[in-house]
Amino acid sequence: MFDSLQDRMESAFKNLKGEAKLTEINVAQSIKEIRRALVGADVNYKIAKEFTDKIKDEALGSKNVLKSVKPGELMVKIVMDEMTELMGGQATGINIKGNPGIVLVAGLQGSGKTTFSGKLALFLKEKKSKNPLLVACDVYRPAAIDQLTVLAEQVGCAVYKEPENKNPVEIAQNAIAYAKGHSHDVVIIDTAGRLAIDEKMMTEIRNIKSGIEPTETLFVVDSMTGQDAVNTALAFNDVIDYDGVVLTKLDGDTRGGAALSVKYTVGKPIKFASTGEKLNTLDVFYPERMAQRILGMGDIVSFVEKAQDQFDEEEAKRLEKKIKRNKFDYNDFLQQVNQIKKMGDLKSLMGMIPGMGKAIKDIDINDGAFSKVESIIFSMTPEERGKPDLLNMSRKRRIAKGCGHNIHEINMFVKQFEQMRKMMTQMSKGKGMERMMQQMQQRR
Amino acid sequence: MGFFDKFFTKEKEEDLDKGLEKTKTNIFGKISRAVAGKSTVDIEVLDELEHILISSDVGLDTTIKIIERIEERIARDKYINTKELNDILRDEIVQLLSENNTADLEQFAPVTDKNPYVILVVGVNGVGKTTTIGKLAHQFKKAGKKVVLGAGDTFRAAAVDQLGIWAERVGCDFYSKGMNTDPAAVAYETVQYAMNNDCDIAIIDTAGRLHTKLNLMKELTKIKNSIDKKMPGAPHDVMLVLDATTGQNAIEQATKFTLATEVKSLALTKLDGTAKGGVAIGISDQFKIPIKYIGVGEGIEQLQIFNKRAFVDSLFKGSDTL
Numbered sequence: 001m002f003d004s005l006q007d008r009m010e011s012a013f014k015n016l017k018g019e020a021k022l023t024e025i026n027v028a029q030s031i032k033e034i035r036r037a038l039v040g041a042d043v044n045y046k047i048a049k050e051f052t053d054k055i056k057d058e059a060l061g062s063k064n065v066l067k068s069v070k071p072g073e074l075m076v077k078i079v080m081d082e083m084t085e086l087m088g089g090q091a092t093g094i095n096i097k098g099n100p101g102i103v104l105v106a107g108l109q110g111s112g113k114t115t116f117s118g119k120l121a122l123f124l125k126e127k128k129s130k131n132p133l134l135v136a137c138d139v140y141r142p143a144a145i146d147q148l149t150v151l152a153e154q155v156g157c158a159v160y161k162e163p164e165n166k167n168p169v170e171i172a173q174n175a176i177a178y179a180k181g182h183s184h185d186v187v188i189i190d191t192a193g194r195l196a197i198d199e200k201m202m203t204e205i206r207n208i209k210s211g212i213e214p215t216e217t218l219f220v221v222d223s224m225t226g227q228d229a230v231n232t233a234l235a236f237n238d239v240i241d242y243d244g245v246v247l248t249k250l251d252g253d254t255r256g257g258a259a260l261s262v263k264y265t266v267g268k269p270i271k272f273a274s275t276g277e278k279l280n281t282l283d284v285f286y287p288e289r290m291a292q293r294i295l296g297m298g299d300i301v302s303f304v305e306k307a308q309d310q311f312d313e314e315e316a317k318r319l320e321k322k323i324k325r326n327k328f329d330y331n332d333f334l335q336q337v338n339q340i341k342k343m344g345d346l347k348s349l350m351g352m353i354p355g356m357g358k359a360i361k362d363i364d365i366n367d368g369a370f371s372k373v374e375s376i377i378f379s380m381t382p383e384e385r386g387k388p389d390l391l392n393m394s395r396k397r398r399i400a401k402g403c404g405h406n407i408h409e410i411n412m413f414v415k416q417f418e419q420m421r422k423m424m425t426q427m428s429k430g431k432g433m434e435r436m437m438q439q440m441q442q443r444r
Numbered sequence: 445m446g447f448f449d450k451f452f453t454k455e456k457e458e459d460l461d462k463g464l465e466k467t468k469t470n471i472f473g474k475i476s477r478a479v480a481g482k483s484t485v486d487i488e489v490l491d492e493l494e495h496i497l498i499s500s501d502v503g504l505d506t507t508i509k510i511i512e513r514i515e516e517r518i519a520r521d522k523y524i525n526t527k528e529l530n531d532i533l534r535d536e537i538v539q540l541l542s543e544n545n546t547a548d549l550e551q552f553a554p555v556t557d558k559n560p561y562v563i564l565v566v567g568v569n570g571v572g573k574t575t576t577i578g579k580l581a582h583q584f585k586k587a588g589k590k591v592v593l594g595a596g597d598t599f600r601a602a603a604v605d606q607l608g609i610w611a612e613r614v615g616c617d618f619y620s621k622g623m624n625t626d627p628a629a630v631a632y633e634t635v636q637y638a639m640n641n642d643c644d645i646a647i648i649d650t651a652g653r654l655h656t657k658l659n660l661m662k663e664l665t666k667i668k669n670s671i672d673k674k675m676p677g678a679p680h681d682v683m684l685v686l687d688a689t690t691g692q693n694a695i696e697q698a699t700k701f702t703l704a705t706e707v708k709s710l711a712l713t714k715l716d717g718t719a720k721g722g723v724a725i726g727i728s729d730q731f732k733i734p735i736k737y738i739g740v741g742e743g744i745e746q747l748q749i750f751n752k753r754a755f756v757d758s759l760f761k762g763s764d765t766l
Contacts, residue, residue: 036504039498039504040503040504040692041692042501042691042692042693044499045495045498045499046495046499108689108714108717109570109572109714109742110569110570110571110572110687110714111570112569112570114601115569118601140742141606142605142606142609142610142613143602143603143605143606143608143609144602144606145602146601146602146605146606147600147601147602147603147606148601149601149602150601150602150623151601154601195714195716195717195718196717196718197716197717197718222570222687222689222690224568224687224690224691224693224694225689225690225691226501226689226690226691226692226693226694226723227498227499227500227501227691227722228501228689228717228718229689229691231718232689232717232718235718249568249569249570249654251654251656251657252568252654252655252656252693253655253656253693253696257691258691277599277657
């Protein structure tokens with residue numbers, strides 16, 4: 001029903017295609033679209049207005065400067081630059097210096113504080129080689145302490161809790177003393193969710209903060225939050241003067257309207273983006289990438305980084321050699337599939353590729369997409385997997401029986417595999433790309 | 445940014461002062477300010493009205509719809525005095541909320557011949573499903589019903605414990621197979637438990653899931669089907685829990701959850717915050733699903749039956765000074 005911000009922006013810029021230059025009229029038109037897109041994506045109304053007014057001035061002011069650039073592209077660039085600036089310019093890290101470094105996590109109910117705390121612990125453990133201690137200071141919500149305990153177990157880090165103690169300030173202070181004695185260099189303090197208008201609870205969080213003097217105070221915001229994001233962000237900032245913002249549930253289809261609002265209103269950097277159910281789905285927030293994503297320009301940097309996390313260079317070299325000699329076989333294929341699966345949710349992965357976001361919006365892609373391919377390969381003998389040319393009709397029939405798919409499906413897969421192998425070999429020989437394009441055109 | 449500084453600071457002070465009252469008077473309080481000093485409804489006033497509705501999360505489409513209706517009326521009746529604006533707005537919003545043709549509930553407990561009456565509770569992460577279930581069970585119990593809660597959130601850490609604690613608090617039955625078990629099996633067996641133990645109502649919790657996760661939405665369909673298998677026609681109610689602080693994405697949520705489970709009712713939570721609740725108007729307009737309950741606090745009693753008239757009336761409270 002509601003297009004994502006990305007789609008709307010795309011359609012806004014489509015209006016500009018074919019226009020020779022930016023004029024009052026076509027700029028005004030696309031500006032209106034952009035503003036509607038921003039508001040539809042829950043960017044605060046006032047902020048959307050001010051943002052688009054600025055874009056308008058920029059666009060009209062620059063028409064004589066860059067004559068060679070197409071107006072649509074120029075408009076994209078202006079919006080992109082402005083949005084990146086608005087969202088915070090350079091990426092900002094988390095301050096965990098100190099002995100121990102102390103991170104205080106606060107936010108509304110259900111914004112995802114406890115899950116984020118668990119993810120942060122894993123992040124600090126794996127990427128920063130820290131020994132974090134998770135501290136359970138949500139003494140109100142039923143089973144909140146258990147939840148953090150389970151997460152700590154999954155992360156493989158320690159948890160500090162005092163189930164009988166109802167005073168979160170004391171618990172936090174005791175935890176820090178405990179951390180010092182047990183060589184924990186970072187303490188992550190999970191607190192109860194609270195409404196900004198709940199004075200008693202806001203006083204409590206103020207007391208926790210002044211009682212422990214954290215090196216980093218983070219405010220957790222649900223990325224699906226509407227116009228109210230501005231009020232809440234301001235109220236929390238007034239009370240705890242946080243250092244940074246964490247955006248959660250970004251794997252949904254809201255494109256971060258709240259992020260724009262919060263950043264604009266309080267001017268604090270967004271430091272982390274949380275994007276999934278798995279504990280390893282916490283990313284450092286990169287304003288530029290976020291802007292690109294919102295504008296439908298894809299997020300190729302994140303994609304490459306995710307790939308780099310999983311792919312091993314040696315392995316890649318070995319594979320390259322195999323491809324060059326046309327020796328790429330089903331074992332290699334299976335390995336590739338597994339690596340892609342490790343990178344995370346396939347759809348969000350595809351969405352990072354520029355131009356793909358819109359194309360795959362309504363297509364069902366699930367992580368089971370590979371299961372058919374896998375079942376076929378698993379039904380081959382080790383010999384067949386290593387030598388794809390062995391497959392004859394009788395072998396294929398056996399494979400079909402083994403995996404439960406019919407023979408046509410087997411044939412289709414084998415054919416696709418052969419085509420892919422051919423293309424890969426051609427590409428690796430350099431002249432490939434050109435010939436491949438020709439082939440593809442002929443095929444049409 | 446100077447102007448906005450002032451604007452937001454003022455907002456916030458009011459928030460902290462008025463709390464819950466603010467939520468209710470917000471939209472119309474602002475309208476009063478917008479039209480103050482104007483004796484007729486002109487373009488400027490309508491523009492301001494548009495800003496106000498949008499910044500209350502009413503949503504672009506619904507806002508435009510309301511504005512158009514008012515414009516039509518202006519065209520028809522010519523000079524409408526701004527003092528009449530509130531009445532017109534009240535009319536339009538009540539009408540939008542009434543378009544799903546459902547009467548508000550008269551009592552918490554369902555009036556039904558279904559025994560047990562099965563409720564499946566769904567929603568995205570962190571909207572307050574488990575808390576709403578606890579509060580609802582409490583109301584059902586007060587109405588003399590025998591209730592069982594089924595711990596179908598077998599995924600989120602400690603979710604089963606959380607529901608178990610609520611069952612204990614309420615003093616109702618509790619059915620669980622522990623963490624990391626098949627939620628469809630839990631749902632099936634909860635219904636079976638309700639049948640075997642003469643429960644009037646079974647409420648089945650599910651793990652929060654983003655509506656964009658295809659696999660998880662399919663899992664919901666499976667849960668629903670397994671309930672139907674045990675008791676044909678069940679679940680009798682599929683309740684989508686929405687967080688009032690959520691913006692326009694709530695409508696997207698309603699769409700996708702309806703596709704997966706045929707959502708039959710809504711519960712709107714966290715209305716005690718500064719969120720304006722405008723999302724309710726948008727959903728009732730674009731979605732013909734009734735809002736049954738609203739959550740207004742963390743306490744066990746803080747769940748109310750949604751009442752269209754009262755909701756709209758309370759929205760208008762404070763605008764009488766106009």
